[in-house]
Amino acid sequence: MLSSISDYPGYTELCRRAAADDACFAGIREDPTYSAVVTSKLHYGGRDCFAMLQERGFDPGFFAAIRDHDRLGGPTLASFGAAGMLAPQTMRYVKVLSDLELLFGALDGASIVEIGGGFGGQCAVIAKRFKIARYTLVDLPEPLLLAQRYLDALGIANTAFAELNALSVNAQYDLVISCYGVSELSRTFLVRYLQRVLLRAKAGYLLWNNEGMKQHRDWQQKFFGGEMVYCDEMLQLLPGARVAEQSWLAPEDQQLDARLILWGTRVK
Numbered sequence: 001m002l003s004s005i006s007d008y009p010g011y012t013e014l015c016r017r018a019a020a021d022d023a024c025f026a027g028i029r030e031d032p033t034y035s036a037v038v039t040s041k042l043h044y045g046g047r048d049c050f051a052m053l054q055e056r057g058f059d060p061g062f063f064a065a066i067r068d069h070d071r072l073g074g075p076t077l078a079s080f081g082a083a084g085m086l087a088p089q090t091m092r093y094v095k096v097l098s099d100l101e102l103l104f105g106a107l108d109g110a111s112i113v114e115i116g117g118g119f120g121g122q123c124a125v126i127a128k129r130f131k132i133a134r135y136t137l138v139d140l141p142e143p144l145l146l147a148q149r150y151l152d153a154l155g156i157a158n159t160a161f162a163e164l165n166a167l168s169v170n171a172q173y174d175l176v177i178s179c180y181g182v183s184e185l186s187r188t189f190l191v192r193y194l195q196r197v198l199l200r201a202k203a204g205y206l207l208w209n210n211e212g213m214k215q216h217r218d219w220q221q222k223f224f225g226g227e228m229v230y231c232d233e234m235l236q237l238l239p240g241a242r243v244a245e246q247s248w249l250a251p252e253d254q255q256l257d258a259r260l261i262l263w264g265t266r267v268k
């Protein structure tokens, strides 16, 4: 049985190769097999996220601090006015960073865990803004190797890389983040992540995108052995969690019929 929608050999083997092979790493972010899982092509090209950041008065000076992030992995860049040239995907990561600042305040000194963090792009952006005490990435083994290569190349400190089973059973986290990660897990694995991570975090930010999977119940039965956990059920499993107002979601996320599940926020 698969643990998630993206748990298949073509993807994981490619991650393993990109972690070890310079030529493969150089083009990984636009590789069709890779970007089928960790999307680089966004419907709105990141412009919706940039518009939200501008409306919020986000400091455009920050973009200079992350310019080197898109020199790795060969993403296609776009021009974003005062922000300069950036991968649309990186703009999306900055919009999530801005959400986190507004919802949870400064993250200096925080212990953060991210589930399904792709090549580490979200982690890198957050680490350039805050002095994180510890940032733990939890993923399948091969994507973790790739993320380690990316984050090491950028000199991002205080990171840890772990598969689910390697996490301490007694760990506590200040914040758990998962953007299109836990919502792609099979029910069996989601329950394990609940016990090991989600219920051990004081605050949470989960972008949830599996409503469309309701049309693929046969596929789920075949590959997961049962049906996934959708947003409504998730809210019952997470004490104190709520769905954020639509205005928090970028048009890209709204187009995907995503939900943002939150708990432990400083604003209601």
Ligand SMILES: C[S@@+](CC[C@H](N)C(=O)[O-])C[C@H]1O[C@@H](n2cnc3c(N)ncnc32)[C@H](O)[C@@H]1O
Pocket (backbone or CB within 6 Å): 003, 004, 005, 006, 007, 037, 038, 039, 115, 116, 117, 118, 119, 138, 139, 140, 143, 178, 179, 180, 181, 184, 185, 189
């Ligand atoms: C759709 S991608 C999202 C990547 C990233 N969060 C982003 O927003 O760009 C899904 C992520 O979940 C990871 N994943 C797949 N199966 C997983 C599992 N069993 N446990 C943890 N992560 C998993 C994939 O390797 C990938 O990093």
